[in-house]
Amino acid sequence: MARPRTFDRDHVLHAAERQFRESGYNGTSVDDISAATGLGRGSLYAAFDGKHGVLMQAMAGYFDRLGNVPAKVLAGPDDGALERLHGYLLRAVHGVPLADDVPPASDRTAAACFAGKMALEIGASDAEVQRIAAECFSVLVMAVAECVRGAQRNGDIDPDADAEDLAYLLLTLIRGTDVVGAYGHDPARLTQIAESAFALLPRVSRR
Amino acid sequence: MARPRTFDRDHVLHAAERQFRESGYNGTSVDDISAATGLGRGSLYAAFDGKHGVLMQAMAGYFDRLGNVPAKVLAGPDDGALERLHGYLLRAVHGVPLADDVPPASDRTAAACFAGKMALEIGASDAEVQRIAAECFSVLVMAVAECVRGAQRNGDIDPDADAEDLAYLLLTLIRGTDVVGAYGHDPARLTQIAESAFALLPRVSRR
DNA sequence: ACGTTTGTGTACTGAACAGTAAACAACGTA
């Protein structure tokens, strides 16, 4: 047999993700990753195939986290779907937590969508990054659209509205809060934007 | 007297902006800027004080362009304000043209907000970039809010709605389309998102 | 206890980087 690893894979990828969030992909050197994760260069190349490999695996890990959260938060019976959607929007503005027990986000760099940030920086020249980022978004759109349909079945949202259109609209708005947050705006303002959007959803005209 | 410049300042800054859009700030080297603009290194440092100086002045130029466009598109009498808002939203999704005679945008990298892209990449560690980007957004929010108030006075939008909230909402959505566009989505989808948002604006209930 | 296998740390390499400095060119003036 051989020598076992001394590092925790997820822990390393989380640290790398944090570093990429802070200084971007091109602004992060291999030495930065090495310092942030505690791994030496050799181990980094052996285990993750260098800088780009670390990014790919960090994004894959983010994708997994991202896909799990809405399944827990958005899925459920039609009764309560609108309220779950409401809760999800307010949370989503402040990011996807690393784990269930971690609070939503302390700073703004941790709140913005990792996939969105990477896609905007290097997606135009890195098809793989663009693909993973698009999948992250796609997963959320489907989950939100399904929740909208639940609210429609429950008589909370206008059944004539296109659920997928609404999902695109809401999630595009959430992505927008990432950018606006990068301008230095108060997080409370971002919450308010999400609230305003929720308030504008087409409700059934109760008579 | 002295030797005159052989380059056009705006032309150089536009070329640099295009380069920064394509490969980001950290992904762009001084040689890249030199190649894109045709200026030698020495001239770049003499006239713009290096890479960061070029970025600052390119962003300042973008800010000026940005501030002029909504003044032309959004300003006007209350009658027609809603329609001007509608037109602005659909245009804004596809970017700010370099000049009046240039079509909106050919590719997605030219369509996304330059200030937003820079803010998301380096705004967290570059206060000056963050400040200019925030000002870009602020100018637009004020212009859109004023247009919303016009539409309210004209009886097209619910006068009880908070015009500034709506402006934040709409512009955050536009910023979101920049990110979603970076995922590789069809521009038509982005237009549709803007249309959906416009359709959700709180209209006065005409009786 | 030894040897094989795999993880880890470090030293190295050539390339690319930002920024500088000095030689050179073009212009108006005197």
Added chain:
DNA sequence: TACGTTGTTTACTGTTCAGTACACAAACGT
């Protein structure tokens, strides 16, 4: 036409970069 001023070009410097190679360490089977 000679000079002073300013733009332009090119060569150079020290640093940082990504990636590699190699020596060392730890585990387990024999």
